[in-house]
Amino acid sequence: MPIIEVKKLTKIFGPDAKRAIPLLNDGWSKEKILKETKLTVGVNQASFSIEEGQIFVIMGLSGSGKSTLVRLLNRLIEPTGGEVLFNGDNVLKMSTEKLRRFRRKNIGMVFQKFALFPHRTVVQNVEYGMEVQGMSKAERHQKAMTSLELVGLKGWEDSYPDQLSGGMQQRVGLARGLANDPDILLMDEAFSALDPLIRKDMQDELLELQSKMKKTIVFITHDLDEALRIGDQIALMKDGSIVQIGSPEEILMQPANKYVERFVEDVDLSKVLTASHIMRKPETITLERGPRVALQLMRDRGVSNLYVVDKGKKLIGVISAEDASQAIKDNQTLESIIQRELPSVSPETLLHELFEIISTTRLPVAVIDEDQRLQGIIIKGAVLAALAGNTIPEAGA
Amino acid sequence: MDIPKIPIAQWVDKLEKLLQEYLSPLFNFIRLIVGSTVNGLESVLQWFPPLLLIVLIAALTWYVAKWRMGIFALLGLYLIYNLGYWSGTMQTLALVLTAAILSVVIGVPIGILCARKSAVQNIVTPVLDFMQTMPAFVYLLPAITFFRLGVVPGVIASIIFAIPPTIRLTNLGIRQVPAELVEAADAFGSTPSQKLIKLQLPIALPTIMAGINQTIMLSLSMVVIASMIGAQGVGADVYRAVTQAKTGVGFEAGIAIVVLAIILDRLTQNALRKKKKQ
Numbered sequence: 296m297p298i299i300e301v302k303k304l305t306k307i308f309g310p311d312a313k314r315a316i317p318l319l320n321d322g323w324s325k326e327k328i329l330k331e332t333k334l335t336v337g338v339n340q341a342s343f344s345i346e347e348g349q350i351f352v353i354m355g356l357s358g359s360g361k362s363t364l365v366r367l368l369n370r371l372i373e374p375t376g377g378e379v380l381f382n383g384d385n386v387l388k389m390s391t392e393k394l395r396r397f398r399r400k401n402i403g404m405v406f407q408k409f410a411l412f413p414h415r416t417v418v419q420n421v422e423y424g425m426e427v428q429g430m431s432k433a434e435r436h437q438k439a440m441t442s443l444e445l446v447g448l449k450g451w452e453d454s455y456p457d458q459l460s461g462g463m464q465q466r467v468g469l470a471r472g473l474a475n476d477p478d479i480l481l482m483d484e485a486f487s488a489l490d491p492l493i494r495k496d497m498q499d500e501l502l503e504l505q506s507k508m509k510k511t512i513v514f515i516t517h518d519l520d521e522a523l524r525i526g527d528q529i530a531l532m533k534d535g536s537i538v539q540i541g542s543p544e545e546i547l548m549q550p551a552n553k554y555v556e557r558f559v560e561d562v563d564l565s566k567v568l569t570a571s572h573i574m575r576k577p578e579t580i581t582l583e584r585g586p587r588v589a590l591q592l593m594r595d596r597g598v599s600n601l602y603v604v605d606k607g608k609k610l611i612g613v614i615s616a617e618d619a620s621q622a623i624k625d626n627q628t629l630e631s632i633i634q635r636e637l638p639s640v641s642p643e644t645l646l647h648e649l650f651e652i653i654s655t656t657r658l659p660v661a662v663i664d665e666d667q668r669l670q671g672i673i674i675k676g677a678v679l680a681a682l683a684g685n686t687i688p689e690a691g692a
Numbered sequence: 693m694d695i696p697k698i699p700i701a702q703w704v705d706k707l708e709k710l711l712q713e714y715l716s717p718l719f720n721f722i723r724l725i726v727g728s729t730v731n732g733l734e735s736v737l738q739w740f741p742p743l744l745l746i747v748l749i750a751a752l753t754w755y756v757a758k759w760r761m762g763i764f765a766l767l768g769l770y771l772i773y774n775l776g777y778w779s780g781t782m783q784t785l786a787l788v789l790t791a792a793i794l795s796v797v798i799g800v801p802i803g804i805l806c807a808r809k810s811a812v813q814n815i816v817t818p819v820l821d822f823m824q825t826m827p828a829f830v831y832l833l834p835a836i837t838f839f840r841l842g843v844v845p846g847v848i849a850s851i852i853f854a855i856p857p858t859i860r861l862t863n864l865g866i867r868q869v870p871a872e873l874v875e876a877a878d879a880f881g882s883t884p885s886q887k888l889i890k891l892q893l894p895i896a897l898p899t900i901m902a903g904i905n906q907t908i909m910l911s912l913s914m915v916v917i918a919s920m921i922g923a924q925g926v927g928a929d930v931y932r933a934v935t936q937a938k939t940g941v942g943f944e945a946g947i948a949i950v951v952l953a954i955i956l957d958r959l960t961q962n963a964l965r966k967k968k969k970q
Contacts, residue, residue, distance in 0.1 A: 403879075410873055412877075427881055
């Protein structure tokens with residue numbers, strides 16, 4: 296069961312906003328509703344579900360309703376219609392008291408402008424959520440310190456927020472959001488106010504934290520690169536509606552409509568595509584065969600190299616056509632002509648990291664998984680083709 | 693068409709009579725509270741030997757504000773003592789402090805209510821405007837009717853005149869707490885009172901203190917008027933000097949009020965700055 300399930304979640308701003316819901320159901324556009332009723336549609340019937348441990352990115356330009364949508368999840372903004380189910384429990388039906396408990400225990404939040412309390416020290420900021428739920432001072436202090444350590448701010452606990460840099464302040468924000476170990480962490484443009492370099496560090500750290508803590512994260516951003524970097528699932532929003540939900544690859548490779556297409560066309564593919572996207576099927580041979588078989592295979596397939604693997608598909612090395620014909624003349628075994636040193640990368644290697652390796656080697660680059668099994672090879676042409684945005688070969692084909 | 697004169701004066705007189713008739717137990721109660729607060733404060737202040745109190749106040753000013761202010765307080769207060777206005781100044785101080793304390797006790801909660809509910813603000817704001825612009829002499833009369841002559845109607849009139857800045861700036865200070873901080877407090881599941889105590893009041897405090905400072909200054913400016921209905925103190929000395937056309941005496945008593953005003957102003961202005969440094 297998904298940890299969060301959102302069904303037709305709608306927010307309309309204006310007096311007596313509920314009257315616009317039937318209009319939305321009839322398929323009226325945001326503009327038409329604004330013109331006819333003076334009501335502003337913030338979020339239009341958004342539906343999605345988030346699995347536990349996922350990073351779910353909601354992406355869109357400013358004014359697309361993404362920040363409103365995330366606030367509907369913990370009712371910082373009261374939804375006009377629809378449902379938000381947290382483990383099957385409808386958040387919209389919760390009483391004030393129950394909602395408060397939900398916010399205290401289950402859902403944390405990190406804000407774009409950090410929203411740290413200026414009159415409290417770093418550790419007091421991190422303690423805040425636990426303080427309001429009445430946790431004892433010793434316990435909350437200890438948890439806050441653990442959380443600060445997690446984000447690398449040990450030693451700064453007695454500073455005030457204005458004594459820290461932006462990146463450090465947002466670490467405090469992150470520590471505060473995580474301190475009480477909530478099930479879900481909402482991050483509203485959490486890294487948007489940071490410098491690009493610090494931003495990338497924070498993204499890396501978030502991914503690292505995530506791999507340790509397995510939190511469910513709802514991450515809002517207007518930056519597609521960021522979305523593609525950290526998202527397991529991405530929901531793209533426009534004018535309050537979700538236009539596409541999918542994995543980063545699905546969004547890139549199969550844009551649902553012109554809007555998404557336009558959005559993704561400027562993406563630096565070299566920072567998104569990985570070795571597994573552009574590798575092709577290698578021609579392989581096992582060690583037991585002789586040089587004659589190898590040479591014949593190369594002729595048949597029209598290649599000048601063969602990859603030697605064992606029965607478990609583990610990569611041993613590569614042989615070239617010249618070496619194979621030399622071996623036939625000298626009556627040598629295949630074993631003696633294997634080149635065991637060859638460039639290899641993991642399937643997750645990003646394209647832009649491949650450039651250097653590709654440019655310094657004559658051989659295609661082997662793609663191997665963590666068990667040294669050969670997954671595919673990458674030839675120069677494929678890298679260029681992928682960057683040009685041309686037909687990207689099916690993975691492994 | 694001839695519209696007859698609207699009998700506002702009669703209505704107000706009637707209201708005054710009605711209030712006096714039905715609410716006199718309440719007025720007596722207020723009179724008791726205010727009267728005993730002023731008297732209590734005054735007897736504490738008068739209990740100290742003047743020179744000791746001068747040194748204590750100067751030391752406090754030195755500690756809270758700058759050392760130069762400490763010296764000023766020492767010299768200024770000694771001048772008051774030397775001129776023979778010490779006892780009157782202490783009576784005035786007791787009146788001003790009582791008015792200020794009661795203004796804070798009443799004004800801050802009203803300010804908080806205004807900040808929370810715009811409807812309250814919409815009602816309170818014009819009332820405050822009315823209180824600040826209606827000439828003080830006008831409400832001295834009902835104050836005498838309800839509280840009789842003496843220091844109590846003086847305190848009440850001072851409060852009416854001086855409370856608006858505390859209410860206004862408390863309201864403003866809370867409303868000026870950045871929305872994202874309030875949102876963060878909400879997101880972590882604060883109750884409204886937790887939000888108020890842990891976030892809004894601490895952040896609004898400098899603004900609230902500015903309001904309290906104004907309130908103290910305004911109530912100090914009321915001491916001469918209060919003396920017309922029987923409040924004792926340097927205000928009464930000024931009033932007497934004015935009615936007898938004694939410019940020199942009036943000036944002496946006036947200096948006492950100025951010295952008191954400057955010390956109170958610097959103390960309240962710097963109270964927070966000191967705290968922040970620590």
